[in-house]
Amino acid sequence: MSETEPPVPETDVAQLDEDDRLKPEYVRAVLDAVHDGDDEEARALVEPLHPADIADLFELTPHEDRADLANALTDLLDADVFAEMNDYVREDLIDALEPHQVADIAAELDTDDAVAIIEDMEPEDQREVLRALDPDDRAAIEEALSYGEETAGRLMQRELIAVPEHWSVGNVLDYLRGHEELTTDFWEIFVVDPAHKPVGTCQLSWILRCPRNIAIADVMKREQTLIPIDMDQEEVALRFQKYALISAAVVDPAGRLVGMITVDDIVHIIQQEAGEDVLRLSGAGDGDINEPILLTVRTRLTWLVVNLGTAILASSVVGLFQGEIAKFALLAVLMPIVSGMGGNAGTQTLAVVVRAIATNQLTDSNTVRMIVREFRIAAANGASLGIIIGVGTYVIFGNPSLAIVIAMAMVINNLIAGLSGVLIPVTLDRFDIDPAVSSAVFVTMMTDVMGFFSFLGLATLWGLGG
Structure with a gap:
């Protein structure tokens, strides 16, 4: 153990499991002490914990019990604990504190951590906290708040040599x-x-x-x-x-x-940004399990409504060929396979490209090479899947024409998926639109529409519905 690391109390063995997570029975013991009004017992159980583990304890505590836990552990809720705490959980506790108490906590923190606590408060509460700070601390925090969110000005600390x-x-x-x-x-x-x-x-x-x-x-x-x-x-x-x-x-x-x-600040940013891109691709918002339910519903519902619109567009393409489907019902059985496989292929390409953009691996100098690379991959995958589904269709249904049509549609939709997975996020990035937020909807729309259109269109041209 390095000299800069705090010693780990022996009692932590009973509190943490092999993955350094708080044991469920330990959390229950603390909350039982709080519910019984035995604050001394609760403090004795929590006192040996590292500030990061105390922060975890609050995150594992149900929302309705956090205020009681905070009242029981008042002496242990120092600046280090708040600095380690989840944003939503911290907001819950900050709302329950008086402005002078928040000011006392902020005064003990580096500027960047103090800003993280104060920046999300209501304007009036924020002003009261700033008024309670020493002039030097107040000036430093006000200056930091004047910079845009998620910029170096907000992230930096002013304490240096x-x-x-x-x-x-x-x-x-x-x-x-x-x-x-x-x-x-x-x-x-x-x-x-x-x-x-x-x-x-x-x-x-x-x-x-x-x-x-x-x-x-x-x-x-x-x-x-x-x-x-x-x-x-x-x-x-x-x-x-x-x-x-x-x-x-x-x-x-x-x-x-x-x-x-x-x-140490950058480690949090890397983790945060990496998680954000994955969650934005799915339209899940922040994806934080401590996020208020109404906010989560609003975020997810917005993108689900957009997806509903693209699904209606895809179904309208199917409607153009309802006559052929009525004459040859197997088309309705097989067409979801084409669109579904195209969607999966597009998602794979999209994930790679969004990550490449986020990490600056994809730039103006290699964009064309990336497009050609993904086109070749899509062609190889499409041909392979086309052969597999074509042979399978022929073996099961004994219809060579249907086998050829679905194989060709699989190749076409995989090519569309590969190109969409590259061109859509690259185009959005050129217009300064976050590709992680909007790309998935457009890629899904393209693969669904072109999957149905290519399969049903080829079936019509081949005369399968005749």
Whole structure:
């Protein structure tokens, strides 16, 4: 165990399972103590937990019991617990606290964590909390709130160490030891010029190993990755991932150092963004099990209504061929296979392309190559599936014409699915529309419509309904 990690109490063995999750019987024991009014017992059970585990305890507690649990554990609900808590659960608890209590919690947190607590509050409650803060804390949080959501300005923390480039290593060490108000959590020191523009970074390990008389300018690394204050948090995460950063300086439009972003924040962003894309493809919204039911219903219903519209469009295509279907009922039996397999193929391609766009793997320089690649894959898969379904249809129904028609339709719809899975998200991305949100609906519509149209159209041309 590293020296920076807090010791794990032995009593945690009885509270956590082999996957470091709170055991159901432990959660029940805590809630039973709360229901019985035995706050001391509840605190004794919870006190050994890490702040992240206390946050998990609140997330595992039913909504109607969280306020009682919070009242029982008042002394243990510190800033670290709120920083680890799920957004929806945290909002529940924040709503139950007085503004001065929220201000006390925010004052103990880094700016980025304090902003995360305050930004979703009602405007009036937000103003009361800000008024209860110290002037310096209030100014820092108000400045952060002035930047757009999900930008580096919201994500960054202002607590950092910056020193002038003319200092020596000894000057830096004396500065760090002589100012107790400095932040204690940092990995790098930023070196700035007289205009407060970053000119380099210096790791703590370098400073500790150098003689005091060495100039900091001779120790620092001049190559650094600077983060514009208005950069989207997803782009920030990609830079951290690409360049293996531990921390990075955030600069304003004039190039001045205004904050820093650390990798612990980026881990949350990467997890959040990855989950968002998957959930948006399905139209499930945030997909958080703690999200209010009405909000979940509204989010999912919106996309289900859109899907209903595309389903009606697909059924109207089937209606064009109802005469042929009435004459040859096997068409109605087999046509869902063509559209369904096309939808699955389109979803596969769509997932790959959306991920490639999100991670900057797909750019203007390789878009055409990606389209050709997916077309070749779709052709190979379509031909393979066409042969399988064609042979199967002939064996089962003994109709060679029907077998040929469904095989050809399978190839056509797979090609449509492959091209749609690439072209639709790429086109939406060109118009600055999030492809993860809208692509699935259009791809499904294309594969359903073209699946029915190709199969029934070919059947009509072949005279199967005659």
